[in-house]
Amino acid sequence: MLAQLITSFIASAAFGVIFNVPKSSLFQCGCVGMIGWILYYVLVQNEIDSIMATLSAAFVVAVISQYFAKRFKTPITIFNVSGIIPLVPGGLSYNAMKHFVVNDFYVAVQMAAKVFMLAGAIAMGLIFAEVMNQLVIKYNRRKMRLRN
Amino acid sequence: MDEQIPYNEIIDVCLLAGKIMLQNGAETSRVEDTMVRIAAAFGCADSHSFSTPTGIIFSLDGMHPASKLIRVSTRSTDLHKVTLVNSISRSISSKEMTPAEAFSRLKQIENAGMGYPLWVQIFAAFIASGCFLIMFQGQWNDFIWSCIAGGMGFSCLLYLHRLLEVRFFAEFIASLVVGLVAMFFVYIGVGSHLDTIIIGAVMPLVPGLLITNAARDLIAGHLVSGLSKGADAGLTALAIGAGISAAFVFL
Numbered sequence: 001m002l003a004q005l006i007t008s009f010i011a012s013a014a015f016g017v018i019f020n021v022p023k024s025s026l027f028q029c030g031c032v033g034m035i036g037w038i039l040y041y042v043l044v045q046n047e048i049d050s051i052m053a054t055l056s057a058a059f060v061v062a063v064i065s066q067y068f069a070k071r072f073k074t075p076i077t078i079f080n081v082s083g084i085i086p087l088v089p090g091g092l093s094y095n096a097m098k099h100f101v102v103n104d105f106y107v108a109v110q111m112a113a114k115v116f117m118l119a120g121a122i123a124m125g126l127i128f129a130e131v132m133n134q135l136v137i138k139y140n141r142r143k144m145r146l147r148n
Numbered sequence: 149m150d151e152q153i154p155y156n157e158i159i160d161v162c163l164l165a166g167k168i169m170l171q172n173g174a175e176t177s178r179v180e181d182t183m184v185r186i187a188a189a190f191g192c193a194d195s196h197s198f199s200t201p202t203g204i205i206f207s208l209d210g211m212h213p214a215s216k217l218i219r220v221s222t223r224s225t226d227l228h229k230v231t232l233v234n235s236i237s238r239s240i241s242s243k244e245m246t247p248a249e250a251f252s253r254l255k256q257i258e259n260a261g262m263g264y265p266l267w268v269q270i271f272a273a274f275i276a277s278g279c280f281l282i283m284f285q286g287q288w289n290d291f292i293w294s295c296i297a298g299g300m301g302f303s304c305l306l307y308l309h310r311l312l313e314v315r316f317f318a319e320f321i322a323s324l325v326v327g328l329v330a331m332f333f334v335y336i337g338v339g340s341h342l343d344t345i346i347i348g349a350v351m352p353l354v355p356g357l358l359i360t361n362a363a364r365d366l367i368a369g370h371l372v373s374g375l376s377k378g379a380d381a382g383l384t385a386l387a388i389g390a391g392i393s394a395a396f397v398f399l
Contacts, residue, residue, distance in 0.1 A: 011279035017272035
């Protein structure tokens with residue numbers, strides 16, 4: 001578990017370096033990636049479906065990114081990217097590819113479909129967070145208007 | 149009254165800001181939003197911006213209608229520049245900058261070098277590969293081999309990017325290199341699990357920014373750029389997969 005925490009932090013921050021994220025944001029990038037990955041990891045360890053786990057992890061990543069983006073006045077993409085990277089179904093797509101190569105299409109197509117579902121789950125997580133953000137903004141505005 | 153507003157300068161500032169953002173990996177919704185905001189801050193409330201991943205059209209309405217088109221052919225990833233342009237647009241919005249000042253600042257950003265030196269980026273890919281190996285339940289004795297394979301693959305990608313114009317080919321060769329190096333380590337007996345080594349080492353090549361931007365653009369209703377970026381990400385993933393499969397042919 002500790003190894004997972006440390007490696008996911010370093011991996012996300014390293015991805016920040018690859019995408020030329022400003023030095024001052026690297027630590028936050030690592031944090032976002034770490035939190036997202038640990039959530040995913042714990043959910044999968046507790047035998048929750050990986051699609052559900054990816055969806056909730058992507059959602060949490062996006063919410064934290066929104067908070068950081070507002071707090072540090074930087075584009076949200078920076079934090080989103082580093083947080084999403086660990087959730088990308090690399091292992092599964094690799095296995096799908098491997099089965100395609102040995103002409104085991106029956107298994108390969110099943111795995112590829114799962115990969116698409118996981119990619120969709122990541123996108124849906126981002127969308128849910130965005131919708132929630134807009135709802136919160138609208139709610140705050142209405143509260144302001146009522147107060148005035 | 150109207151004569152005081154330097155329309156052409158404003159258009160140039162907006163287009164330059166948009167171009168820098170688009171070239172360095174910002175989503176198109178952010179590009180359009182920033183351009184319209186800058187124009188509004190300079191006193192042109194009626195402006196329209198249309199950007200796709202390969203070009204921007206910007207036009208001002210009102211008393212002096214004018215529009216300009218700019219073509220963006222090369223794209224790279226430098227989120228530091230996007231952040232800088234973002235902060236400039238913020239200070240323009242709070243009326244702290246004249247158009248001329250903003251233009252020269254943006255020119256500086258455009259011509260500035262890359263954020264991190266090359267060896268730092270390669271080192272980051274090196275470390276990231278090893279970390280991903282551990283995250284995907286690999287074993288610590290494979291750590292260094294995954295690092296080396298990932299670092300070699302990523303440096304191969306950077307080198308071929310400069311050498312060739314065809315990005316998918318560079319990605320194909322890079323993942324082929326990753327596969328072959330990992331197979332070599334397993335063949336000579338130092339690496340134990342081929343699968344996890346390859347998965348870890350291939351992660352630095354994953355088009356994470358494209359996936360994120362595609363999703364964000366689609367959410368924002370920018371269907372054209374969302375779909376084209378999604379297709380770009382899909383093609384990149386396909387190139388990586390093809391490279392790994394090609395490596396298996398040698399097995």
